[in-house]
Amino acid sequence: MCNLYNVSPKEEVERHFRAVVKDPEGYPQAPVGPYGRGVFIISADTQAEGRVAVNGQWGMVPPRSRHPRPAGRAILTNNARIESVAERPTYREAWLSGRRCLIPAQSYQEPNWETGRNIWWPLRRADARPWALAGIWSEWRHPETGEVLPSYSMLTLNCDSHPLLKRLHKPDPALPPEAQDKRAVMHIRQEDWQAWLRGSIAEAQALLAAERLPASEEFDLSPAAHTDGLRARLRAGPPQGSLF
Numbered sequence: 001m002c003n004l005y006n007v008s009p010k011e012e013v014e015r016h017f018r019a020v021v022k023d024p025e026g027y028p029q030a031p032v033g034p035y036g037r038g039v040f041i042i043s044a045d046t047q048a049e050g051r052v053a054v055n056g057q058w059g060m061v062p063p064r065s066r067h068p069r070p071a072g073r074a075i076l077t078n079n080a081r082i083e084s085v086a087e088r089p090t091y092r093e094a095w096l097s098g099r100r101c102l103i104p105a106q107s108y109q110e111p112n113w114e115t116g117r118n119i120w121w122p123l124r125r126a127d128a129r130p131w132a133l134a135g136i137w138s139e140w141r142h143p144e145t146g147e148v149l150p151s152y153s154m155l156t157l158n159c160d161s162h163p164l165l166k167r168l169h170k171p172d173p174a175l176p177p178e179a180q181d182k183r184a185v186m187h188i189r190q191e192d193w194q195a196w197l198r199g200s201i202a203e204a205q206a207l208l209a210a211e212r213l214p215a216s217e218e219f220d221l222s223p224a225a226h227t228d229g230l231r232a233r234l235r236a237g238p239p240q241g242s243l244f
Contacts, residue, residue, distance in 0.1 A: 001079040001156050001169075001183040005108035006031050007038050008130040010053075013104050016130055017041055017193075019051040026055050034078045035059040035069040040101040040137050040152040043197040051197070053104070054137075056150030061140035062090045068140060068149050079183070080136065080153045082208050091153065094136040100196055100204055101152055102188060103133040110168040112223070115230050121168065121223035134186040134196065134208065157208055159184035164216040164224065187214050 010027045013019050019041050021027060032038040038058045044050030059078040061068050077090050085095045107124040108131065125131060137152040158181055159165040165184045172180060186208055188196045195203050 002108045002110065002154055002185050003076070003078065004031055004033050005038075005103075005133075006106040008104035008106050012106075012130055013039065013041070013053050017051060017053070017102065017104060017132070019053040020044070021053045023055045028055065032058050034076050038103070038152070040103050040135055040150075041132075041197075042099075042101050042137065051102075051193075054150050056137065056152050058152060060090050060094065060136070060138050060151045060153045061149065063093065063138075063140070065140070066143055068142070068151075078153055079156050079185075081183070082155050082157045082186075082205075085136070085155065091136060094138045096201070098198075098201065098204075099137050101135045101137045102193060102196065103131075103135045103152065103154060105131040105133055107131075108133070108185065110165075111170065112168055112227055113170045114167060114227055115234060118170075119223075119227055119230075121227070123223070124220040126218055126220050132188045132190070132193065134188050154185045155208065156183040156185055157210060157213075158182070159210065159213060161210065162213050162216075164219060164221075165213065167224070167227075184213060186212070 007028050010021055010024060014021060028037045028039060036058055037055060039053050039055055041051050041053050044052050057068060059069060059076065080091045085091045107122045109120050109122055111118045112121050134155045135152045136155065137150060140149045140151060160178055160180050160182055166182055169182045188207060192207055196207055
């Protein structure tokens with residue numbers, strides 16, 4: 001799962017995704033956390049291959065909610081599990097209606113606990129291009145003001161068998177490695193954008209198979225190398241002659 005990411009700049013969204021930015025003046029600049037303001041890309045209604053970038057809340061609003069976000073952070077909706085997206089009330093209508101989106105991200109952040117403490121890994125592409133993360137979106141209307149709020153969520157899937165991504169998130173010591181149910185967000189490849197945005201549910205589901213997760217070499221591996229160095233030093237212990 002992901003709880004912090006960096007939005008791709010407006011110029012990159014226009015150039016790389018060939019998307020029209022709907023609200024350039026309000027384009028978000030800062031890193032995005034749960035219920036913060038971000039950007040998602042949808043298919044334009046008027047063109048078969050046109051795309052529009054929409055500003056919205058990262059965290060979908062339940063359809064019958066009276067408020068755009070919960071009072072506390074006990075319940076987060078910025079990530080949706082693909083295994084249950086068709087049943088959960090918050091996400092069901094969006095998924096079954098085909099309201100799928102691409103979430104442009106320069107990087108996203110995940111925790112690594114292999115040294116015994118949390119080290120945040122900023123996950124970037126090795127080729128420096130933006131991620132196109134798989135998402136769903138909806139529009140919520142405020143019951144009192146009538147204001148319409150676009151919102152979106154990232155889709156996650158199990159990554160226990162992925163050689164790189166399985167290293168992220170704190171493991172449950174009571175469970176074996178193959179049953180941790182660690183989660184990852186999914187990148188949609190450029191040749192699949194149209195199928196993701198406008199294809200059938202079956203076509204979209206096929207793009208979310210675990211074997212389609214990006215290979216390790218598609219990631220910038222410098223965070224992993226840094227952590228591996230720390231682990232090696234911890235195994236070696238303090239330098240000889242040190243008093244500490």
